[in-house]
Amino acid sequence: xxxxxxxxxxxxxxGPLATTLKVxxxxxxxxxxxxxxxxxxxxAFSKTLDPTxxxxxxxxxxxxxxxQAGNKNVYHYLFNSFVVVGFGLLLQMLVxxxxxxxxxxxxFRGMAFVMLIMLATMMLPEEIIAIPLSxxxxxxxxxxxxxxxxxxxxxxxxxxxxxSILVMxxxxxxxxxxxxxxxxxxxxGELRIFFGIILPLCRxxxxxxxxxxxxxxWDQYLLPLIVAPESSMxxxxxxxxxxxxxxxxxxxxLLAASLLALLPSIIAFLAFQRQFMRGLTSGAIKG
Amino acid sequence: MTPTLTQARSxxxxxxRRPKRMRxxxxxxxxxxxxxxxxxxxxxxxxxxxxxxxMSFFEVRYVGDRWxxxxxxxxxxxxxxxxxxxxxxxxxxxxxxxxxxxxxLLFALLIEGPARYLWFIRTxxxxxxxxxxxxxxxxxxxxxHPADSGMINTILGWISxxxxxxxxxxxxxxxxxxxxxxWRGTPYDMMIFLAGLVGVDRTLYEAAAVDGATTWHRLxxxxxxxxxxxxxxxxxxxxIRGIRVFVEVYVLTNGGPNGSTEVLxxxxxxxxxxxxxxxxxxxxxxxxxxxxxxxxVLTQVMRRRQNA
Numbered sequence: 001x002x003x004x005x006x007x008x009x010x011x012x013x014x015g016p017l018a019t020t021l022k023v024x025x026x027x028x029x030x031x032x033x034x035x036x037x038x039x040x041x042x043x044a045f046s047k048t049l050d051p052t053x054x055x056x057x058x059x060x061x062x063x064x065x066x067x068q069a070g071n072k073n074v075y076h077y078l079f080n081s082f083v084v085v086g087f088g089l090l091l092q093m094l095v096x097x098x099x100x101x102x103x104x105x106x107x108f109r110g111m112a113f114v115m116l117i118m119l120a121t122m123m124l125p126e127e128i129i130a131i132p133l134s135x136x137x138x139x140x141x142x143x144x145x146x147x148x149x150x151x152x153x154x155x156x157x158x159x160x161x162x163x164s165i166l167v168m169x170x171x172x173x174x175x176x177x178x179x180x181x182x183x184x185x186x187x188x189g190e191l192r193i194f195f196g197i198i199l200p201l202c203r204x205x206x207x208x209x210x211x212x213x214x215x216x217x218w219d220q221y222l223l224p225l226i227v228a229p230e231s232s233m234x235x236x237x238x239x240x241x242x243x244x245x246x247x248x249x250x251x252x253x254l255l256a257a258s259l260l261a262l263l264p265s266i267i268a269f270l271a272f273q274r275q276f277m278r279g280l281t282s283g284a285i286k287g
Numbered sequence: 288m289t290p291t292l293t294q295a296r297s298x299x300x301x302x303x304r305r306p307k308r309m310r311x312x313x314x315x316x317x318x319x320x321x322x323x324x325x326x327x328x329x330x331x332x333x334x335x336x337x338x339x340x341x342m343s344f345f346e347v348r349y350v351g352d353r354w355x356x357x358x359x360x361x362x363x364x365x366x367x368x369x370x371x372x373x374x375x376x377x378x379x380x381x382x383x384x385x386x387x388x389x390x391x392l393l394f395a396l397l398i399e400g401p402a403r404y405l406w407f408i409r410t411x412x413x414x415x416x417x418x419x420x421x422x423x424x425x426x427x428x429x430x431x432h433p434a435d436s437g438m439i440n441t442i443l444g445w446i447s448x449x450x451x452x453x454x455x456x457x458x459x460x461x462x463x464x465x466x467x468x469x470w471r472g473t474p475y476d477m478m479i480f481l482a483g484l485v486g487v488d489r490t491l492y493e494a495a496a497v498d499g500a501t502t503w504h505r506l507x508x509x510x511x512x513x514x515x516x517x518x519x520x521x522x523x524x525x526x527i528r529g530i531r532v533f534v535e536v537y538v539l540t541n542g543g544p545n546g547s548t549e550v551l552x553x554x555x556x557x558x559x560x561x562x563x564x565x566x567x568x569x570x571x572x573x574x575x576x577x578x579x580x581x582x583x584v585l586t587q588v589m590r591r592r593q594n595a
Contacts, residue, residue, distance in 0.1 A: 134560070
């Protein structure tokens with residue numbers, strides 16, 4: 001009797017021909033999807049004066065590209081990126097857990113309306129509001145502050161994210177009511193219950209929204225583009241364009257900077273792989 | 288008389304129903320916890336949205352905007368650049384979506400299974416999805432270098448194909464951008480398909496094998512129908528993402544050569560931030576929103592019809 005672990009049943013085919021074919025297919029996939037990234041890694045550490053020079057084979061190992069990158073302020077842009085992602089993620093996670101607590105654990109008037117608002121923000125692509133957003137940031141309604149050219153201008157707009165709030169809400173609904181009621185009888189206040197009981201039980205979900213929030217904020221492009229007209233406030237992704245050619249090392253600086261821009265999100269993904277996959281499927285299945 | 292009595296009694300007897308004051312307090316607390324999110328949404332999503340809608344009916348100037356009614360929209364609809372940008376956006380969105388879906392499904396089927404090494408391949412193949420778009424686009428721009436020594440042209444040379452101009456020619460530039468987008472979109476679709484494949488009833492496979500069905504039959508009549516909901520979700524997501532593409536185009540070609548890759552978002556960006564024509568740019572944003580909405584509704588309708 002054949003076993004069926006998969007639709008094609010490839011696992012049960014073990015002949016030499018089948019095995020060779022399988023290995024070829026798998027190798028092809030790995031090369032296609034990681035090739036450009038490996039190429040970047042290798043080339044960033046190679047002498048790359050020639051603008052077409054992009055190799056998978058290491059030669060002429062050098063750190064020169066990263067030294068030149070320093071002269072081109074790449075580490076300053078990297079610093080800006082870390083400031084934005086650091087504070088942005090902290091804010092986003094706090095805002096998400098607070099909102100999720102209300103949506104998951106409280107019954108109140110207008111809840112359906114709030115849920116509608118959350119879904120509406122997810123339907124509304126940020127690209128569409130880029131132009132008016134730049135005007136709003138230049139002169140905030142009511143408080144009349146100018147956020148153009150500030151970290152706040154890049155951090156506050158990513159502070160609330162519908163995806164994080166919804167993922168967190170779903171998770172918080174699972175925490176048993178009994179725990180909360182017991183604490184309430186003991187006289188614990190609202191914040192005590194929130195920080196002492198609910199939040200510690202949601203640690204796995206915090207990993208999910210943490211890793212998604214990180215890649216989302218790190219990948220921001222249009223927002224820093226409209227918020228930071230001066231190069232001193234650029235984040236690394238938007239600075240890349242200005243690094244395309246360099247008299248000393250050709251595209252070397254660009255390659256080094258691109259690698260620095262890629263690594264943090266790749267590391268975040270590899271470190272939180274399980275949480276990432278969980279968020280991915282839950283987010284997609286629920287739309 | 289009796290009903291009111293029992294009602295009154297039940298109200299005092301069930302402790303579950305909390306007094307009104309308590310409930311009001313609960314509501315207050317809920318709104319307090321929600322307020323940071325709602326405030327941020329208000330300032331950075333809804334106010335810009337309505338501001339954009341307002342501006343689309345005005346000629347925006349430093350001193351006093353001038354009401355122009357639907358003129359901005361008329362400009363867009365008659366302007367050749369805008370019409371071809373809308374067209375490019377749609378072609379790019381559909382091409383990327385279709386390519387990612389087909390390849391994603393194919394790869395998902397090929398690496399389905401619980402084996403350990405398959406997990407490794409999945410992880411490796413998924414890397415493009417989490418990478419920073421701007422950096423990846425720079426890498427592809429270099430790989431697409433039109434000279435014979437460019438990386439992809441070198442590889443084409445190995446299988447004795449002629450070198451291609453890729454981004455440098457207006458005939459192949461849009462396709463080249465599509466190629467990169469498919470590379471980045473395929474692993475995402477693959478992962479979601481894999482999650483969907485886990486849910487397919489294994490006993491159906493066994494029953495089919497007993498009936499002597501071939502692999503193709505099994506695929507055609509069991510696996511693919513089971514994946515239909517996943518397929519529609521992915522299609523909607525990818526189409527919406529594709530229509531508002533910006534970073535890929537901005538970094539790879541910035542609309543060139545000769546406007547052959549100008550998409551809606553790059554055109555809106557240029558109009559708004561370089562030419563300062565905020566009214567027309569806003570109208571463009573609203574059109575983009577309308578196209579997105581239309582696409583979503585259309586896929587929903589098609590999905591319903593197919594399910595019925």
